[in-house]
Amino acid sequence: MSAGRVVEALKAPFRGPGRGLFTAGLAIVLVFVVMAVFAPWIAPYGPTERSVPLQLAAEPQPPSWRHPMGTAQLGYDVFSRVVWGSRVVLYVVTLSAILSMAIGVPLGLVSGYYGGPLDRGLSMVMDSIYAFPGIVLAIAVASVLGPSPTNAAISLSVVYVPTFFRMVRGQTLEVRESLYIEAARALGYPDRVTLLSHILPNVAPTTLVVFGLAATDAILTEAGLAFFGLTVSYPQPDWGLDLRMALKDIPNGVWWTTFFPGLAITLLALGFALIGEGLGERYAIRTER
Amino acid sequence: MGEPILQLRDLRVYYYTLLGAVRAVDGVTMDVGRGEWVSIVGESGSGKSTLALAIMRLVPPPGRIVGGSILFDGTDLTRLSEAEMRRIRGRRIGMVFQDPMASLDPVRRIGDQIADVYLEHGVASSKGEAIRMAGEALEMAGLPRDWVDRYPHQLSGGQRQRALIAAAVALKPELLIADEPTTALDVIVQAKIMDLIEGLKRELGMTVILITHDIALAAERSTRIAVMYAGKLVEYGPVDAIVEDPLHPYTRGLIESAPDLWGEKRLRGIPGYPPDLRRPPSGCRFHPRCPLALERCRSEEPPLVRVGDRLVACFRALERR
Amino acid sequence: MAGLARYVAVRASLIIPTILILYTLVFIILRVIPGNPVEAVLGTRYVPPEVIKEEMHRLGLDKPLYVQYFDYLWRVLHGDFGESLVVRGRPIAADLKYRIPATIELVVAGFIVSVLLGIATGTAAAVRRGSRLDYAMRLYGIVTYTLFIPWVGALLILLFAVHLHWLPAGGRLSASVSLHRITGIYTLDALITGNWPAFLDALRHLVLPAFTLGLVLSGPYTRLVRANLSDVLQSDFIRAYRARGLREGKVLRYALRNALIPVVTYMGLQLAILLGGAVLTETTYSWPGLGSYLYERISLRDYPAIEGTVIVFAFIVSVISLIVDVIYAFIDPRIRY
Numbered sequence: 011m012s013a014g015r016v017v018e019a020l021k022a023p024f025r026g027p028g029r030g031l032f033t034a035g036l037a038i039v040l041v042f043v044v045m046a047v048f049a050p051w052i053a054p055y056g057p058t059e060r061s062v063p064l065q066l067a068a069e070p071q072p073p074s075w076r077h078p079m080g081t082a083q084l085g086y087d088v089f090s091r092v093v094w095g096s097r098v099v100l101y102v103v104t105l106s107a108i109l110s111m112a113i114g115v116p117l118g119l120v121s122g123y124y125g126g127p128l129d130r131g132l133s134m135v136m137d138s139i140y141a142f143p144g145i146v147l148a149i150a151v152a153s154v155l156g157p158s159p160t161n162a163a164i165s166l167s168v169v170y171v172p173t174f175f176r177m178v179r180g181q182t183l184e185v186r187e188s189l190y191i192e193a194a195r196a197l198g199y200p201d202r203v204t205l206l207s208h209i210l211p212n213v214a215p216t217t218l219v220v221f222g223l224a225a226t227d228a229i230l231t232e233a234g235l236a237f238f239g240l241t242v243s244y245p246q247p248d249w250g251l252d253l254r255m256a257l258k259d260i261p262n263g264v265w266w267t268t269f270f271p272g273l274a275i276t277l278l279a280l281g282f283a284l285i286g287e288g289l290g291e292r293y294a295i296r297t298e299r
Numbered sequence: 300m301g302e303p304i305l306q307l308r309d310l311r312v313y314y315y316t317l318l319g320a321v322r323a324v325d326g327v328t329m330d331v332g333r334g335e336w337v338s339i340v341g342e343s344g345s346g347k348s349t350l351a352l353a354i355m356r357l358v359p360p361p362g363r364i365v366g367g368s369i370l371f372d373g374t375d376l377t378r379l380s381e382a383e384m385r386r387i388r389g390r391r392i393g394m395v396f397q398d399p400m401a402s403l404d405p406v407r408r409i410g411d412q413i414a415d416v417y418l419e420h421g422v423a424s425s426k427g428e429a430i431r432m433a434g435e436a437l438e439m440a441g442l443p444r445d446w447v448d449r450y451p452h453q454l455s456g457g458q459r460q461r462a463l464i465a466a467a468v469a470l471k472p473e474l475l476i477a478d479e480p481t482t483a484l485d486v487i488v489q490a491k492i493m494d495l496i497e498g499l500k501r502e503l504g505m506t507v508i509l510i511t512h513d514i515a516l517a518a519e520r521s522t523r524i525a526v527m528y529a530g531k532l533v534e535y536g537p538v539d540a541i542v543e544d545p546l547h548p549y550t551r552g553l554i555e556s557a558p559d560l561w562g563e564k565r566l567r568g569i570p571g572y573p574p575d576l577r578r579p580p581s582g583c584r585f586h587p588r589c590p591l592a593l594e595r596c597r598s599e600e601p602p603l604v605r606v607g608d609r610l611v612a613c614f615r616a617l618e619r620r
Numbered sequence: 621m622a623g624l625a626r627y628v629a630v631r632a633s634l635i636i637p638t639i640l641i642l643y644t645l646v647f648i649i650l651r652v653i654p655g656n657p658v659e660a661v662l663g664t665r666y667v668p669p670e671v672i673k674e675e676m677h678r679l680g681l682d683k684p685l686y687v688q689y690f691d692y693l694w695r696v697l698h699g700d701f702g703e704s705l706v707v708r709g710r711p712i713a714a715d716l717k718y719r720i721p722a723t724i725e726l727v728v729a730g731f732i733v734s735v736l737l738g739i740a741t742g743t744a745a746a747v748r749r750g751s752r753l754d755y756a757m758r759l760y761g762i763v764t765y766t767l768f769i770p771w772v773g774a775l776l777i778l779l780f781a782v783h784l785h786w787l788p789a790g791g792r793l794s795a796s797v798s799l800h801r802i803t804g805i806y807t808l809d810a811l812i813t814g815n816w817p818a819f820l821d822a823l824r825h826l827v828l829p830a831f832t833l834g835l836v837l838s839g840p841y842t843r844l845v846r847a848n849l850s851d852v853l854q855s856d857f858i859r860a861y862r863a864r865g866l867r868e869g870k871v872l873r874y875a876l877r878n879a880l881i882p883v884v885t886y887m888g889l890q891l892a893i894l895l896g897g898a899v900l901t902e903t904t905y906s907w908p909g910l911g912s913y914l915y916e917r918i919s920l921r922d923y924p925a926i927e928g929t930v931i932v933f934a935f936i937v938s939v940i941s942l943i944v945d946v947i948y949a950f951i952d953p954r955i956r957y
Contacts, residue, residue, distance in 0.1 A: 134641065135641070135645070138638070138641040138642055138645055139645060141642075141888075141889070141892055141937055141941065142642065142645070142892060142933070142934065142937060143892045143893060143895040143896030143899070143933060143937070144893070144896055145896040145897075145899055145900070146895065146896055146899060146914070146930060146933050147649070147930075149899070149914060149918065150646065150649050150650060150926065150930045151649050153918050153921075153926055154649065154650055168649070226765070226766055230766070230768055233768050234769075234899070234900055237770055237900065237903070238903075238915060238918055239918070239919060240918070250768070250770075253768070253770055253771060253774070254770065256774075257770070257774060257904065260774055260777055260778055260782060260789070261782060261789070263778070263782050263783070265775075265778050268771065268774040268775070268778075269771075269774075269775070271771075272768050272770070272771025272772075272774065272775075273771070275768040275771065276766050276767055276768055276771060279766035279768070280762070280763060280766040283762050283765065283766050284762065287762055355862075355863055357859060357862055357863060359854075359859075385865045385866075385867065386865065387865070388862065388863055388864060388865035389863065389864035389865035389866075390865060393863075393864075394860075394863040396856055396859065396860055396863075397856075398856055401855060401856035401857060402856040402857050402859075402860045403857055403860070404857045404861070404874055404878065405857075405878065406877055406878055406881065406951075406952065407874065407877075415861070415864065415866055415870070416864050416865070419864070419865055419866050419867065419870070420865060463860065466860075466864060467863075467864070
């Protein structure tokens with residue numbers, strides 16, 4: 011691919027149908043990425059730093075100019091924890107996305123391209139994982155591996171490998187039937203060359219759409235794992251865990267300690283959903299949900 | 300011909316698309332007498348199906364009746380409320396559509412679909428009675444009475460069209476509109492369905508309007524033929540006159556391109572395509588394709604005038620008067 | 621109908637391999653993946669190796685994997701999930717038996733809410749296709765899906781329980797209400813015994829969790845119903861219905877019936893997601909089902925309990941997919957086997 015074509019491909023989502031959704035989603039995600047990368051400069055306090063005088067630390071303090079999202083127990087600044095928490099979430103989700111694509115995409119390509127018993131076996135396993143409630147599966151794996159962000163990422167990729175596998179396999183089957191692959195075979199290109207040079211570019215747009223949707227799911231599942239205490243241990247900041255810890259504030263009418271971490275989860279998930287949605291509309295790809 | 304049952308007066312139906320208004324029916328005036336069989340003939344895109352849907356007030360959005368009137372038995376249908384119109388549909392005017400494969404609800408039994416008509420119009424008081432009447436309607440359409448229990452996928456195309464006709468004539472309507480009822484069927488089935496419609500017409504004393512692209516089919520059983528081109532009525536008259544001596548060059552073209560009518564005689568199509576109805580040609584809409592076009596045809600729209608026992612909209616035809 | 625009966629029988633027999641595959645999957649995850657459950661249970665404290673060995677032996681974890689595989693399968697098939705590591709001598713099966721009906725009640729209620737919300741929003745969008753309402757409903761479909769269940773739960777509790785005092789914040793039944801337990805599905809038990817105060821109380825407890833779960837998982841239905849219904853509304857048989865003078869309400873009902881058939885196939889997949897959502901919902905609302913059990917036992921590191929719960933989830937998923945397939949065969953007359 012020449013540089014010009016790469017630029018064209020990169021510009022494509024910003025044009026045509028769905029560009030509004032795509033751009034909005036990308037903007038949301040970028041805000042969180044910036045937040046994570048520049049956390050030390052953006053967050054006014056450290057994640058586990060007492061940000062109020064000792065006598066105020068016992069009770070959560072409502073939002074104020076000094077603490078735009080209020081304070082949580084032990085005087086933690088909620089805004090700072092939301093900022094620092096984005097690091098864990100994005101780390102887990104990015105790592106799991108890389109892992110599940112790195113495993114799911116090649117397996118799907120090979121399975122769809124060669125067919126036969128290997129394909130049947132793999133499909134059966136992938137389908138049964140796919141049918142299983144994702145969060146229960148992730149919880150099961152994470153509880154065996156033990157709580158840590160990296161283990162959480164591994165658990166999430168167990169859940170999302172089948173998503174990529176199924177999609178790439180389906181697309182590969184479709185592309186394989188088309189004539190130009192037949193032609194490439196007839197010309198005697200080795201399998202590997204055929205796979206990479208012909209099928210991969212064709213499945214790329216769908217992979218991106220599915221990525222957007224899987225990332226949405228993955229963020230919510232990561233938050234679920236955090237909620238179950240399977241990512242970091244308190245008082246390390248992670249949105250889902252912060253939300254869990256703040257549930258006990260609810261009966262006292264304290265809303266800000268749950269509201270803001272939860273809003274962050276939903277906004278980030280929405281960002282990825284809009285990206286997937288926009289791309290789906292752009293390339294007219296229908297997905298299962 | 301008797302008193303007219305249907306009188307269209309300057310009827311206009313436009314589809315409002317993003318690229319401009321499509322004038323699918325653009326000022327059609329015609330009468331249909333009680334007991335007649337009138338066939339409306341034209342190529343696809345001539346507006347004939349839209350005309351049929353307009354009479355039922357079922358033009359799908361973005362289409363709309365924008366002007367003119369539809370007098371049915373003296374009542375202007377365009378002025379009726381939706382509820383009043385509903386009481387006419389299915390009871391006083393029945394309609395049969397082109398694709399019998401798609402025109403039946405795939406997940407409901409045939410009998411239930413016909414029974415709807417009796418229940419909706421208050422003719423049957425119970426479901427059981429309605430189903431029994433549906434059986435009778437099926438029988439009338441040449442299907443076994445007990446097929447009320449069948450699902451559409453268990454029927455062939457011709458059988459489905461019979462079931463649809465049964466539903467359309469269930470309440471013995473005064474007018475039956477058949478929009479290309481046999482286009483999707485093979486030739487032998489086609490003839491049987493036309494026989495059925497003809498039989499029912501006689502039996503129930505209905506008026507029939509047949510919409511078709513096939514002038515040979517129209518010539519077989521009609522009393523009169525109306526020819527539409529690009530949203531306009533171009534010729535309207537008794538079958539024999541139209542078939543044997545077409546006045547409008549377009550009608551002539553249609554007849555010459557019909558194989559059945561002249562047996563093995565050479566086929567000649569009409570060169571060119573129907574115009575874009577967002578921007579119809581000036582003057583006579585047929586002039587770009589007309590072999591006889593005059594200079595005047597380009598600028599001036601020919602009015603629909605009486606020539607003998609028919610109406611025609613063509614300056615060339617007027618020369619013969 | 622003989623064809624249908626045969627289809628149901630064949631489909632029912634297919635549940636055995638499905639369950640076996642899921643069992644194997646769970647087994648691999650929980651026993652083959654490196655990680656020592658006993659050490660995990662005992663945590664970071666120092667424990668003498670012989671104690672660990674003894675515990676491993678007690679749980680049968682020192683046997684070869686293939687022996688463990690069949691041992692555990694045999695026991696599970698007989699309803700024996702072993703004993704809790706935390707509450708010594710307490711059979712896991714008893715806990716699960718107590719918890720399952722609560723989860724079923726929540727999932728079924730959440731399912732009903734999600735389907736109703738999805739049909740209402742999707743229909744509104746399809747009927748007014750291209751309008752502002754349509755756009756709003758599409759947004760609804762995207763946004764609801766991205767809501768984090770405990771967050772929605774917390775906000776609803778704040779509003780309806782803490783501020784308005786309309787509904788309880790959690791649990792299944794008020795302490796003051798007594799109910800004879802039959803099925804364990806409290807609303808059903810109350811109806812069976814004609815216990816109206818208990819029925820209302822159980823229903824009041826069910827409203828917020830079911831709405832939370834249903835709202836978050838209604839989005840896919842909104843999309844599906846919108847897409848299918850707008851297709852169906854443009855089909856010929858709808859026009860034919862109208863041409864026979866049918867009222868618009870009736871036409872819409874018949875159209876929906878057609879539009880919902882493909883939606884049923886999605887229900888199987890959606891019920892699995894609902895089960896996952898129930899895990900978080902239960903934890904948020906202290907709903908004593910399988911999900912909150914999983915939560916408690918994970919924090920207690922009660923390994924056999926975790927394993928048993930996940931196996932039960934697998935079992936429920938298989939049964940649900942069976943039920944959905946059978947329902948599909950019943951409602952679509954075109955399918956005959």
